Amino acid sequence: MYKNLFAFTFLTILMNVSLAHSRDYISIAGSSTVLPFATIIAETFGKDPTVKTPVVESGGSSVGKKGVCEGIGTKYIDIGNASSRMKTKELAFCNKNKVKLTEIKVGYDGIVVANSKKGTLLEISKADLGKALTAKIPVNGKWVDNPYKKWSDINPSLPNLPIRVYGPPTTSGTRASYAEMVNQKGYCAKDKVAKAASKARGDKKGKKCRAMRTDGAFIEAGEQDNLIVQKLQEDPKAYGIFGFSYLDQNSDTLQGAVISKTAPTFENIAGNNYSVSRALYFYVKHAHIGVVPNIDKYMEKWVQNWDGDGILADAGMIPMPKAERAKYAKAMKDLPVLTADMLKK
Amino acid sequence: MNKSLMNAKDAELIVKSSVLKRRRKDKRLKFYGRSTIFIALSFLVFLFYSIFEKGIPGFFQYYVTLDVNLDQKRLDPKGDLSHESLYNGDGRGLVLEALYKVIKPKGRKEKKSAKKIISSNADVRIAKMILNDPSILGKTIPITFAVDDDIDSFLRGYIKRDTPESDRRINDKVINFVDILVKENKVIYKFSDYILTGSASRSPEIAGIKGALIGSILTLVVCFFLSFPLGVATAVYLEGFAPKNKITEIIEININNLAAVPSVVFGILGLAIFIGVFGMPRSIPLIGGMVLAIMTLPTIIISSRAAISAVPPSIKDAAYGVGASKLQTLMHHVIPLAIPGMLTGTIIGMARALGETAPLLMIGMVAFIVDIPNSIQEPATVLPVQIFMWADFAERMFINKTSSATIILLVFLILMNAIAVFLRNKLERRW
Numbered sequence A: 001m002y003k004n005l006f007a008f009t010f011l012t013i014l015m016n017v018s019l020a021h022s023r024d025y026i027s028i029a030g031s032s033t034v035l036p037f038a039t040i041i042a043e044t045f046g047k048d049p050t051v052k053t054p055v056v057e058s059g060g061s062s063v064g065k066k067g068v069c070e071g072i073g074t075k076y077i078d079i080g081n082a083s084s085r086m087k088t089k090e091l092a093f094c095n096k097n098k099v100k101l102t103e104i105k106v107g108y109d110g111i112v113v114a115n116s117k118k119g120t121l122l123e124i125s126k127a128d129l130g131k132a133l134t135a136k137i138p139v140n141g142k143w144v145d146n147p148y149k150k151w152s153d154i155n156p157s158l159p160n161l162p163i164r165v166y167g168p169p170t171t172s173g174t175r176a177s178y179a180e181m182v183n184q185k186g187y188c189a190k191d192k193v194a195k196a197a198s199k200a201r202g203d204k205k206g207k208k209c210r211a212m213r214t215d216g217a218f219i220e221a222g223e224q225d226n227l228i229v230q231k232l233q234e235d236p237k238a239y240g241i242f243g244f245s246y247l248d249q250n251s252d253t254l255q256g257a258v259i260s261k262t263a264p265t266f267e268n269i270a271g272n273n274y275s276v277s278r279a280l281y282f283y284v285k286h287a288h289i290g291v292v293p294n295i296d297k298y299m300e301k302w303v304q305n306w307d308g309d310g311i312l313a314d315a316g317m318i319p320m321p322k323a324e325r326a327k328y329a330k331a332m333k334d335l336p337v338l339t340a341d342m343l344k345k
Numbered sequence B: 001m002n003k004s005l006m007n008a009k010d011a012e013l014i015v016k017s018s019v020l021k022r023r024r025k026d027k028r029l030k031f032y033g034r035s036t037i038f039i040a041l042s043f044l045v046f047l048f049y050s051i052f053e054k055g056i057p058g059f060f061q062y063y064v065t066l067d068v069n070l071d072q073k074r075l076d077p078k079g080d081l082s083h084e085s086l087y088n089g090d091g092r093g094l095v096l097e098a099l100y101k102v103i104k105p106k107g108r109k110e111k112k113s114a115k116k117i118i119s120s121n122a123d124v125r126i127a128k129m130i131l132n133d134p135s136i137l138g139k140t141i142p143i144t145f146a147v148d149d150d151i152d153s154f155l156r157g158y159i160k161r162d163t164p165e166s167d168r169r170i171n172d173k174v175i176n177f178v179d180i181l182v183k184e185n186k187v188i189y190k191f192s193d194y195i196l197t198g199s200a201s202r203s204p205e206i207a208g209i210k211g212a213l214i215g216s217i218l219t220l221v222v223c224f225f226l227s228f229p230l231g232v233a234t235a236v237y238l239e240g241f242a243p244k245n246k247i248t249e250i251i252e253i254n255i256n257n258l259a260a261v262p263s264v265v266f267g268i269l270g271l272a273i274f275i276g277v278f279g280m281p282r283s284i285p286l287i288g289g290m291v292l293a294i295m296t297l298p299t300i301i302i303s304s305r306a307a308i309s310a311v312p313p314s315i316k317d318a319a320y321g322v323g324a325s326k327l328q329t330l331m332h333h334v335i336p337l338a339i340p341g342m343l344t345g346t347i348i349g350m351a352r353a354l355g356e357t358a359p360l361l362m363i364g365m366v367a368f369i370v371d372i373p374n375s376i377q378e379p380a381t382v383l384p385v386q387i388f389m390w391a392d393f394a395e396r397m398f399i400n401k402t403s404s405a406t407i408i409l410l411v412f413l414i415l416m417n418a419i420a421v422f423l424r425n426k427l428e429r430r431w
Helices: A002-020 A035-046 A061-069 A088-096 A126-133 A173-188 A192-200 A225-234 A244-249 A266-270 A295-305 A322-334 A340-344 B008-058 B083-088 B091-103 B107-117 B122-132 B149-156 B172-183 B210-241 B246-258 B263-277 B285-309 B313-321 B326-354 B358-362 B383-392 B397-427
Strands: A027-030 A055-059 A079-082 A101-116 A136-139 A142-145 A165-167 A218-220 A239-243 A254-256 A277-285 B060-069 B140-146 B187-191
Touching: A027 A035, A027 A061, A035 A055, A035 A295, A055 A061, A061 A079, A061 A088, A061 A277, A088 A340, A101 A173, A101 A225, A101 A244, A101 A266, A101 A295, A101 A322, A126 A173, A136 A192, A165 A173, A165 A225, A173 A192, A173 A239, A225 A239, A225 A244, A225 A254, A225 B383, A239 A244, A244 A254, A244 A266, A295 A322, B008 B060, B008 B397, B060 B091, B060 B149, B083 B122, B091 B107, B091 B122, B091 B172, B107 B149, B107 B172, B122 B140, B149 B172, B149 B397, B172 B187, B210 B246, B210 B285, B210 B326, B210 B383, B210 B397, B246 B285, B263 B285, B263 B358, B285 B326, B285 B358, B313 B326, B326 B397, B383 B397
Parallel strands: A027 A055, A027 A079, A165 A218, A165 A239
Antiparallel strands: A079 A277, A101 A239, A101 A254, A101 A277, A136 A142, B060 B140, B060 B187
């Protein structure tokens, strides 16, 4: 008897929650690279006593892009954060669920290869860096497992140290961007030998080069960039791959490798001189604007803070040039629907 | 069949040597046992040392005391002391003016660097003080503010003075200002009033665990009120009423297997059923509690069953003997005697639930949530999630805070286990 009563009350609670529910706070999820910046905006935004602070979930870029496309209704998130641009396939999933989005670029993030100040500063070309960490490289026209053990094996001007680089795991957007920008575009699509060998195996764009070494030269250190930072501080012979903000916070103990003669400084990344950088985005769902309150005001907070003097730059985000800032501030008002054609540009 | 007996002396020798051998084996086993305990203990000591070494400083932080002129017009432009009016007020400006009076910056550039010294939360602090006691408006009183996290790291010695200026997060001007403040005895190092009462924040100097702690408590309360009655009822039925047949057997096997299912699976279940089917909102303690309840159910059922079956049959027989029904026997005799064991199992299950993050990931409770939850239907996060998020932020002051939060979580876990031990000793009866 009391079991029935219990089941009854349980169901009543469930029904009450789902019926009475209309969300009055913004729900955001996605990239762990955008998370630190999105949380800063959310917190600043929430200081206003008339609004509720948005809830920002992590999960990775794919969670952000997929989650925002899952459907319309308050049980789905309103905004998806991503550190890589939406692909046409991902947009197709959106269209299938009748979700209309607007793409907002918020800034840039540099990816750095850094080591302890006690170690040797790495001054390396992008192609050599790709050569060091790509899983398979062409030798006499054949693709073989990467044979390089020391940096100096690649190029005598590089330090005489074993190649040992800590980096993020496959689930990370940082890793994907790095592999695309350095291994693929910097090495396989640039280096003459690798380019020819890539063509020969029917891989014109060099996409197969995105795989990182698994023989111990590249070490997956987990999603936590702080962990890599600590390892580098203890081991001056090792190098690490992570986002610029971590180098910025630890600039007294770490130094960023000079890649293709450009050091990873705030100015260089902002000026588009440093080549290993990617854009940060968020995707906002049209159907939720106005239904969930204050989404427009939340976007405005980004505009107020995304310039070079703002709190976001202070936390390590690289601001967009002025023209681009104006473009996306306008997009927040006009809300152009994201189409497959826009993504091809 | 004529086997000659061994002579006595030879036999004695053989036995003696084998005894020696056996004793040596005994000793070796003892040694192995002791050394494994030693290794385990030294790991524990190392763990505690590293947590406490980093965590204790996390409970303290640097503050600066300034004489702030609480100008009513600028703090409360509408004059109605509402949250909104105080939010629109210029508390930050007043604090900076008080700061400039002490360090006397020259020109715009110096003023701009001086702004970095005080935590961005200073105006909120003033607003809170005014709400508590409006009579301070219009007076000039000394107020202590937290210093910015970079300044805190500098005062702790993490940021060194002799590093070249370009490699430091703070420039020479700011260091100069901090030196003035220290010389004027304005800087104090004291127990942080943010770590326990602050909520999540991206500014490490004002970040605290209050929101996460309340979230944890709400989640556990939901978890307890669902899993304890359900678990005990299931255990009572299975022990007392269930017929011994194939179906019962299958149920029993499944319950035992459920106890070994990885916890993230329960999160997926919660996502599919509570959010997917029932359409409940994400990130709320109600769902978190329900998911954790499903996760702790097997633990509670198994330990409750063990407690019930440990009640001596003589007691049941005696009850039946005087004509008690099955229900009476259970309610009057078996369950009261089994309660300590059931509670112990429940508390241990709860303690495990307190430390879980994986099942909460799927239902959106691994999130950055600033507002402190007031009910089980408002978004919340839990303590271990807070630790996880702090561990990942780049700002250096979070390293200490992470360990401090770990200490707090450990204290709660130890407390819960102590309650379990206390209850067992207090209520348990021996026969």
